[in-house]
Amino acid sequence: MPVRARRAARGPVGNATVAGTGTYPRDDSRPAHGARDTATGRWLVLGKDGRLTAYALGDEGVLRWTEEHPGGPGWTGPELLPVPGLTDLTIAQSATGFVHLAGRRVRPGDGSGPTVDIVYATQFQTGRPLTAWRSLGNPDKDPAKGAGLGAPALVLTGAGLVHVLARTGNGTLFLRAEAKNGKWEGWQELLRGAEAGTAAVTCASGRTELLVPGRGVTHRLLRGPSDAAYQHDYDIPFTLVPGTAAVLETLQDRVTYYWTDASMGGLVAYRPGTWSIPLGGVAPTGPVAVLRTLLDGYDCTVLVHRAPDGEILLTACATENEAGGVWWSPTGDHCEGVPALAHDAHGRVVLALIGDDGALRVSRQAGGPSLGMSPSVRV
Numbered sequence: 465m466p467v468r469a470r471r472a473a474r475g476p477v478g479n480a481t482v483a484g485t486g487t488y489p490r491d492d493s494r495p496a497h498g499a500r501d502t503a504t505g506r507w508l509v510l511g512k513d514g515r516l517t518a519y520a521l522g523d524e525g526v527l528r529w530t531e532e533h534p535g536g537p538g539w540t541g542p543e544l545l546p547v548p549g550l551t552d553l554t555i556a557q558s559a560t561g562f563v564h565l566a567g568r569r570v571r572p573g574d575g576s577g578p579t580v581d582i583v584y585a586t587q588f589q590t591g592r593p594l595t596a597w598r599s600l601g602n603p604d605k606d607p608a609k610g611a612g613l614g615a616p617a618l619v620l621t622g623a624g625l626v627h628v629l630a631r632t633g634n635g636t637l638f639l640r641a642e643a644k645n646g647k648w649e650g651w652q653e654l655l656r657g658a659e660a661g662t663a664a665v666t667c668a669s670g671r672t673e674l675l676v677p678g679r680g681v682t683h684r685l686l687r688g689p690s691d692a693a694y695q696h697d698y699d700i701p702f703t704l705v706p707g708t709a710a711v712l713e714t715l716q717d718r719v720t721y722y723w724t725d726a727s728m729g730g731l732v733a734y735r736p737g738t739w740s741i742p743l744g745g746v747a748p749t750g751p752v753a754v755l756r757t758l759l760d761g762y763d764c765t766v767l768v769h770r771a772p773d774g775e776i777l778l779t780a781c782a783t784e785n786e787a788g789g790v791w792w793s794p795t796g797d798h799c800e801g802v803p804a805l806a807h808d809a810h811g812r813v814v815l816a817l818i819g820d821d822g823a824l825r826v827s828r829q830a831g832g833p834s835l836g837m838s839p840s841v842r843v
Contacts (some may be wrong), residue, residue, distance in 0.1 A: 480679020497544045499527050502801025503553040503565075504751075505618055508816045510563035511590030513701055514809035516822055518803075518816050521553045521563070526565065529824050534809035539843045545594055547583065552615035558624050563587040564615045565594070566628050573607055579612050580629055582640070598630060603638040603651040617662045619775060622670020624690045629674070631658050637782070639677055639694070654694060655683055659668045661707035663751070669717045677706045684736065701739055710751040714765065714784050722752050722767070731769070733786040745779075745792040746771045754806040756783060757813055759835055766805055766813055766835060774798035776817060780835045797840050799826060815840070 490749035499520035507519045514534030520527045522544060529541035546741040552568040566584045571578045581602050585594040585714030604610035612633015619627045635683050637658040638783040639649045659677035668671045675682065682700040687693065704723035714720040714735075721734045723749045731748055755766045763783045767790070771777055776799055777792040799817035812829040815837060819825050827840040 466653060467772070479595075496528055496537040497522050497524070497542050499542070499800070499818045499824070500552075500822070502799075502818050503555045503805070504615065505555040505756075505800070506804070506806070506815065507553075507555045508804035508806040509555065509557045509563055510806055510808065511563075513590050516806060516808055516814060517563065517587075517590055518826075519553065519555050520818055520824070521550065521567075524548065525550055526567075526594075530657045531808075532571050535812075536808065536826075537841070539824070539826070540591075541843070542824070547597060550583070554616055555617035556592075556620055558620045559626060564618055564620065564626055566600075566608055566618050568613065568630075569599075570611075570648050577607050577611055579607060579608050580607065581618050582628060584626070584628065586607075587762065600640050600648065601635070601651070603630065603653075604632050609633060614660050614780050617664055618665035619672055619674070620666055621672055621687070622666055627664075627672075629654070629662050629664065631660060633681075635659070637662065643689060652693075654685065655696065658683070659706040661709055661751070663709035663711045663721065665719055667713045667717045671717060673719055674713065675700075675711060677704050686748070700734070700736075702732075702734070705747075706756075708748060708751050710754055711764065712754040712756065714756065720765075720784065720786075721773055722754060724748055734757060735784070741786045743767075743779075743786060743790050745777060745790075750802040753803050753805040755807070755813065757807065757811075763836075768795075768803050768805060770799055770802060774820070776803055776815075778815070778835070778837065781839070795827070795837065795840070797827075799825075813837070 501521045503519050509801050515531040518529040525547035526545040528544040529539050532538035549569045549571045550567045556564045569583045571579045582600040583597045587594050601608040606742040606750050614631040617629040621629045628640045631637050637655040639654050641649045657678050663675040667700050672687040674685040684697040685694040703726040710722045725732045731743040734740040750768045752769040764780050765783045766780045768778045776795045776797045779790045779792045781790045801818040806814050815827045824843040825840040827837045830838045831837040
């Protein structure tokens with residue numbers, strides 16, 4: 465599937481509103497409330513009203529940019545949603561359009577060390593305030609051990625319930641689940657010997673899959689639509705680089721995993737029950753962003769990732785036909801963290817990234833055949 469990427473172009477210079485601070489001048493310096501890092505998960509989401517929202521991790525909490533109108537091109541933000549001590553942020557969106565945010569927070573302790581916990585909030589409508597941040601605690605009650613708690617992962621079940629996953633310092637993966645009555649259950653141990661970077665997906669059937677990097681092996685956990693617990697499925701005999709796994713439902717109730725293979729040193733695609741497929745190019749520094757879309761009338765998968773030098777590489781292929789070959793195209797952009805993909809209100813592919821100046825940049829699918837992306841614009 466041909467891919468066209470054009471060199472980045474600097475967006476118009478002007479003023480942008482920052483909630484609670486008035487305006488700041490746009491120039492080549494780091495903007496006020498510039499992003500420190502990207503969130504994990506789907507940090508670029510399409511709301512029920514047709515407007516896109518982007519989230520990032522700032523020095524003082526969550527940063528949020530919101531499209532002014534469905535399909536753009538104007539945006540508001542960055543708006544600061546304060547969360548003191550937030551070190552990591554992950555995003556997930558439910559089928560109802562609700563956006564769920566979870567993060568790792570570090571606060572001063574009582575003298576025995578810092579207090580580390582997982583915090584959670586929800587945005588019900590595009591551009592509207594979040595709910596109050598709620599602490600979900602820490603699976604390790606001992607503050608010294610609890611300081612080793614890793615960044616959380618989020619998954620929404622087929623019933624729309626929130627599952628928060630977190631790995632302790634000794635490598636045990638824990639789950640804290642929202643119950644049907646809206647209350648939260650306690651932390652439950654899922655798996656020992658886990659590494660960082662769990663990837664999660666819920667299929668249209670309601671079945672949830674977790675891919676958990678392990679020590680010398682990769683674990684797969686499954687939960688059916690009506691199951692009460694996750695079941696440890698067979699282990700995958702491949703070792704992935706922790707923090708590089710991504711997952712996408714590529715056919716009904718069938719998923720494809722993407723990761724950087726530790727032995728091969730490159731990006732691969734893998735469907736359970738098959739062999740892994742090398743995808744060529746340079747190895748990503750984090751997970752790829754993946755999105756299914758129609759290109760020239762064909763069901764295709766778009767992939768984009770950050771190379772070790774910060775450059776953004778883009779490709780597309782017929783869905784589940786990675787073996788036919790993929791050809792990576794440089795976009796001309798460089799970024800911090802990981803890029804994001806989504807559809808806008810008109811069905812166009814949108815690529816978002818955080819530049820090294822901490823500002824959001826957005827590129828949209830241009831007209832014509834194949835995946836032609838317009839130059840990115842600084843928001």
